[in-house]
Amino acid sequence: MEYVKFVLNNKKISIEIDESELLIDTLRKRLCIKSVKQGCGIGECGTCTVLVDNQPMNSCLVFTKAVENKNILTLEGIDSEPIEKAFAKFGAVQCGFCTPGMMLVAYSMIKSGEEFSKDDIKRHISGNLCRCTGYNQIIEAVEHVLKN
């Protein structure tokens, strides 16, 4: 067991972990951050997506020790209301399992301040699988948030 320090959702935390613990387990099991989902466990589905220094990463592949002193954001820590409203408006949520990951990717795009085409949006969410919607509603919702 050892202590690791990082910033989670804008709060500095210091937490005791098993040395080789993965970030997904630290977040879900020790910090009760349940928006981060356990999907495939091997970095293919994107449901475990978190933002590390505003970069989307698969937390199931990241050692918590590797993000020492970095800025971690999950859905619980961002102003998600405009994104949530857009997702609701465009029918981009069905079972909701992919939704936190999709919203974090959208948030990172908004935060970058850049402009994105529809193709850019598709590329950005290409690491997040959705079995329900067929993606179009998600793409439209993200397009809408980026415009406004």
Add this chain to the structure above:
Amino acid sequence: MYLKIKSKIYAPDTIEEYFRLIESINDFKPVAGGTDLTVKMKEGSEHYKNLILLNRIKELKKIEINKEYIFIGATNTFSELIDNSAVKNLTSLLQAFQNIGSPQIRNLATIGGNIVNASPAADSPVPLILYDAIAVVANKNGYREIFIKDFFKDSYKTTLEKNELLTVIKIKKSNFKKDEFIKIGKRKAVVISRINLAYAITESNSWRIVIGAVTPFPVRMLQTESLIGSGNVTREKIEESVLKDILLHTGCRPSFKYKIPVIRDILYKKYTG
């Protein structure tokens, strides 16, 4: 679901610290992004008592250019490289980086990890071999340089010794008229290559072709390069030379029924323009 990873973790700050550390421990593995390693450890095919995170070592992150060479630190992530102007003119290399995994994976996975993991389907070695890129390998006493084309021994096996560390990839600036990377896979993203190929047309109009995901590690297709150079090119002749080039490195595999015609058609299409 998966095994819990139980290892001791170290995170040295310098290359020197890394080499001091490995003198006192055994059963260790250096970790860059970890996108391949964590999966193997979870699935139980590999395990190590000690893991050494490389992400704090600044020397491994450097990207430098001089008159002759571009130097890429081994722990640069693919996202960092895609955003860096140093690789702007290395078209096939940039294209390879852009199509690895997913955005999340590209933010974590590194060029050094991709090379050292040595999957037969690895994407970045293919254009690196096209450019005759060099791996700069350090040990506690110094460095050695080896062409990346000579770095691989077998699938998932390189000539890297236990006490060595891949530090920099060195690429000589080239004057290719054109180079391109082509990735063939089962879908448009999060794809492990079924075939990957890079070709270049040099100043003297000769062709260089590197094929990956078909042999234990990526290789130049010298017969096919000659054939195209001879100008005497037909679809059938390309298929013949492609098969010859590949059989130099591996036995006949069931996948060839699919892969050989696809490689033939890619090359024929690129040649006829």
